[in-house]
Amino acid sequence: MNALPDSSIASLVDVQSQADPRQVAIQQVGVRGVRHPVRVAADAGAAQETVARWTLTVALPAEKKATHMSRFMELLAAHRHEAMKPARLCAMAESMLDLLQAGAGDITVDFPYFIDKAAPMTGARSLMDYQVGWEAHARQGRRTDFSLRVVVPVTSLCPCSKAISRYGAHNQRSQVTVRLDYAAAPALDLDRLIGDIEACGSSQLWGLLKRADEKFVTEQAYENPKFVEDLVRDVAIGLRRLSGVTAFEVAVENFESIHNHSAYAVVRGGPQA
Amino acid sequence: MNALPDSSIASLVDVQSQADPRQVAIQQVGVRGVRHPVRVAADAGAAQETVARWTLTVALPAEKKATHMSRFMELLAAHRHEAMKPARLCAMAESMLDLLQAGAGDITVDFPYFIDKAAPMTGARSLMDYQVGWEAHARQGRRTDFSLRVVVPVTSLCPCSKAISRYGAHNQRSQVTVRLDYAAAPALDLDRLIGDIEACGSSQLWGLLKRADEKFVTEQAYENPKFVEDLVRDVAIGLRRLSGVTAFEVAVENFESIHNHSAYAVVRGGPQA
């Protein structure tokens, strides 16, 4: 395969840099759904290797025809081996503004994150997986905003079912999806945040439970019934107390074991006055 | 299977109606992901039978412990055979406020929608499918808001690839996702809205194309190259002119034929001043 002579490369017309007459500014343009490895440094421990979906976009002024898509991929490649934490993602978004000559830009990265947990009675260790998303919103001349999203699965056990039944109570896996907005990159302790959310379920989940653990988990859930409303409220109360958070949303979806649809609840709010 | 005696039913404790001490109001609580048939009346023609995913939620005041989930399903069953249009979905959301004794409530319904299209040269007829979502936001004492979401697939052909190559140009399927907010239920002509969006692609798509149609579509796309930025701008210009729309968002995702990720652009705006 022969390379084009340099003169040929130089002469390739740069359509993207032409002017645009339509007078429509674009809030976001870039690449979406890029699957790429990332090293995540989300707590005090060592960075963990995982695989992310990335979206990188910039704002495009009305008079510019198009952006340069390949530069987003160059940016991604340049940060491949970095231990990524919120402050570094914000810095990466700020450097994107220069690279793309843009006034605003957003990076979102979404990845599975693992915590090594000990089973409640036997202490047997196993990994639990959580889905985490980070977003950095850079704007020229302003501090870069940061948002966090985490999906935490727990058990919920229905208080009504327990109250009206002679024995038993329906329970199921629930997903607690929390979104936190920060005015600046936080010093994050993801394991602690996840642990605090898990503590709001009827029980938390583990990858590995021995018989003594299963007994513990079953009884704990039965002693601790929660409607979807209870779960969403208890998580919200905890989120209100987080420092540095400017706004939050918590959505809980119970994959009901007695229906083929979900019970669902959302609370949005800000920091406690 | 024996029925419980009436006295037994009457005595079942109503846990949901108890008071809650946590002082956390819930913006949305209800059922999510309910798969249910719906008859959609989205234009001048006959209603079409399709299958939807429904989410129905109400706001719950801080002092109430829980909502009554089964009533959402009763509401859905009661409207099963109705020809659903925006005004009827808004009325359904308003009746939900009474049924659940709520100050606010939202219904979203998401369904595939079909248009019978004629191929561009031969006129051969086939159905094209589009994903459509409707949302009604009811608030006590206010007019019910309505939002529309529609996903329209088109072809996009890259202007840069065409300009720099001796022949050919990479092209691909693109998804145009439009969201429109209305202050009140609109008199919707979904087929015309979709047609106007399709007209912004390098070419539109059909279920069935004969050879003469394929020649036409290929040449039309080549004559009509569009960056993701061109597509999103051209759709935005059309949306600005729609009457009754208070805000819009258009997002375009090109499933690039030369990459394993997407090019992506978003424009948000309001009606033209």
Place this chain on the structure above:
Amino acid sequence: MNALPDSSIASLVDVQSQADPRQVAIQQVGVRGVRHPVRVAADAGAAQETVARWTLTVALPAEKKATHMSRFMELLAAHRHEAMKPARLCAMAESMLDLLQAGAGDITVDFPYFIDKAAPMTGARSLMDYQVGWEAHARQGRRTDFSLRVVVPVTSLCPCSKAISRYGAHNQRSQVTVRLDYAAAPALDLDRLIGDIEACGSSQLWGLLKRADEKFVTEQAYENPKFVEDLVRDVAIGLRRLSGVTAFEVAVENFESIHNHSAYAVVRGGPQA
């Protein structure tokens, strides 16, 4: 838009009909993932309107370059208003062999199917949704085979958790996926088949349950604990007895409420000797 003159259409080269030198026969070629409405007649009642994903393929001999994709879509359009039952899908697959001049051909159609159920105590009516797939395998000179796939969600309650715990027992939604192969199109009673599968769960599911129903369902599940192994065996025993079935597979996936993964079991077999 002007039509091409006839001479122009006539002269379009038919690349698909050329000869191929590679000596590789293709077992299946056609269209996949076509979303299209269908009227399903699966039991004694009236046909129900639903929306399906279709895949239509034929075998292509080694010496033929390509098939004619548009004919699959014409076939689909021609059967749009038919009340589809197994025998008609088989006949449709047989007519596809003529239309495409093929020695073998397969049609698969996958759709949500609804059953109007009465809650166990109050009799309150609601729809439950099930995912159903039909496949017809036509071969020149042989009887057309038929296969059925149905996904039935149920509740499963863990016998170990119940046995070792002082109270309660973890339970969850489970998916029972049954595949049945028939040597010829069966006279199907889909509602009865689904009902028989549901009866193997710790409890079946309903769209709508009132309080008395929820008490019944909770207690029934507690009285009727099932491992994933129990569920898969009990369904298999029922499937063995079905007449006309040449082979079956039942896979059960429990979306464990105490883990973030599933328990899973599969039994494959044939009719009882």
Place this chain on the structure above:
Amino acid sequence: MNALPDSSIASLVDVQSQADPRQVAIQQVGVRGVRHPVRVAADAGAAQETVARWTLTVALPAEKKATHMSRFMELLAAHRHEAMKPARLCAMAESMLDLLQAGAGDITVDFPYFIDKAAPMTGARSLMDYQVGWEAHARQGRRTDFSLRVVVPVTSLCPCSKAISRYGAHNQRSQVTVRLDYAAAPALDLDRLIGDIEACGSSQLWGLLKRADEKFVTEQAYENPKFVEDLVRDVAIGLRRLSGVTAFEVAVENFESIHNHSAYAVVRGGPQA
């Protein structure tokens, strides 16, 4: 949280080990959809860290009531830091037979895999992602079988569209899914296998292309048109020649840029006679 006294743990009934009277053997029972990190050693280079979905199952004889689910998770944890290659996955499946006292057992692991590629003209480097699945099938007293699945995205450009149009040709992203069965764990060179499959497309894909690369890729695809039938045949011819393969399947899905559905083709076969 107090631990149960030992006597209490010891006395927990082992429901799973009881006898079962139903006389139904279970071909597969275990855990499914476990998300867990894995280090993959798929070629001559260093192992790469990625995130997998695991399914681990064993056969259960008719007379045994249930398997011990927690042991699958222990096995997974024990192999967490190992550099996984086909021979090691087979050894892991064989050790699972002992651990679960089973006559047969299967492990499947499905993960994104990355290759560092150089753009065709500029040599700019970027990662491309591929979805890979490995399966080990262990049977007491027999050699363990191994299967490989890999999904390779490429560009396809339509020969018919090119032949009948004055200029241009529709093209799109295509997915080539290859399955290879081996009688024993192969010495795999995954990068080379993927490269050989990519070479069958109208063009291969890259994460990052500069303008000179885009010109090259566009022209190469136009010079190299392929029907879905051409693609599936060319891949099949290459697979027939692989040593150690007892059976193969190649499925190609073209996400047509002119339709909202796919063109699709499958060839199944064995090694060349």
